[in-house]
Amino acid sequence: MRHTDTGDAAAPLLAASDLVKTYGGTEALRGASLDLRAGETVAVTGASGSGKSTLLHCLAGMVRPDSGTVRYAGERLEEAPERRLSELRRTDFGMVFQFGQLIPELTALDNVALPLMLGGSGRTEARERAGTWMERFGVWGQRELRPGQMSGGQAQRTALARALVTGPAVVFADEPTGALDSLASERVMTVLTQTVRESGTAVLLVTHDALVAAYADREVALRDGVTAPAGVGV
């Protein structure tokens, strides 16, 4: 369920402006800006250490910037209380990381059903809806396996099903194919792209791999914590 509405269709769903974030003495972000429109997939690219993951964490409300603003559907996230941010992460945002971070003790199906149960759904309903998403991502056959018994590609597709099961408006994917070989990576990206296109979900995709960035609608390049203007990379 989405608690907020974009109102103006032309306005970005998620917008970061002039973000600065320093860890210790290191400036991870030195003025990063980015717009994400509803249903759009944007790839954030850049060398390691360029601030890609920090930018994603700020946009997802997991890290507060030192300065700058993050607006989600008009709401200022950088000053929102922690309670509101965790609510958003449960209802409006989906997360996928390089290593799926599935819960090792649960079966694949229960991993995917978990966000629904945390949101108040009953176990039967949650498992049914989770099953539909697993089928969509081609991992229905692995539903009773635990994460350690699946291949890397199967685990990532399970993680994607878990990220999308609640019907989020935005999926944040941080190097989702970083640990996969080229064909497994292609399968993850193809199914992700097709699914979000059908569901109208926006994706913020952090990657250092141009072959993965090529699945996005456009690219925003980060260099030393600064975003480059449109079309300007390296």
Add this chain to the structure above:
Amino acid sequence: MSTRHILLGLLASGPSHGYDLKRRHDERFPQARPLAYGQVYTTLQRLVRDGLAEVDGTGSDGGPERTAYRTTEAGARELARWAAEVAPPAPYVTNEIFTKVVVSALADGDPAAYLRDQRAAHLARMRELTAVKTAPGADLATVLSADYALNHLDADLRWMTTTAARLTTLTAEVDAT
């Protein structure tokens, strides 16, 4: 490869005669086929004919008589235009990209700006190829040829990223010779 633009690039650092241009070309592009002296001569004649270069003078320096050439303003403009022109992203463009970067650095151009534009063109082409190969019903031959092109473009991109990072050093080295 564009011999006339390479010669214009070599002339950008000052007047030079045909034999010297050939020697510097062969040093600068060791992977390329050595330039035939006849080709240097006819290319210089055409550059003069087109107003891109002019005769600077003749001298013998104790040996055979040699004509020195210098670039004109039109020549400098043509070189800048060529060096900034984006090559069609396709497999095997690397050699042209490489040549443009080196010549651009030689002629005090802006290879970093060129690399950024070329990178954007490469990524745009990679998005098109990715859409083609993931379209429902794409046949195996289409997928394989898209993969082939994508991986070559990706190799170009990685080289461009490394080169952009090295450019300060590269420009300094070229300036020193």
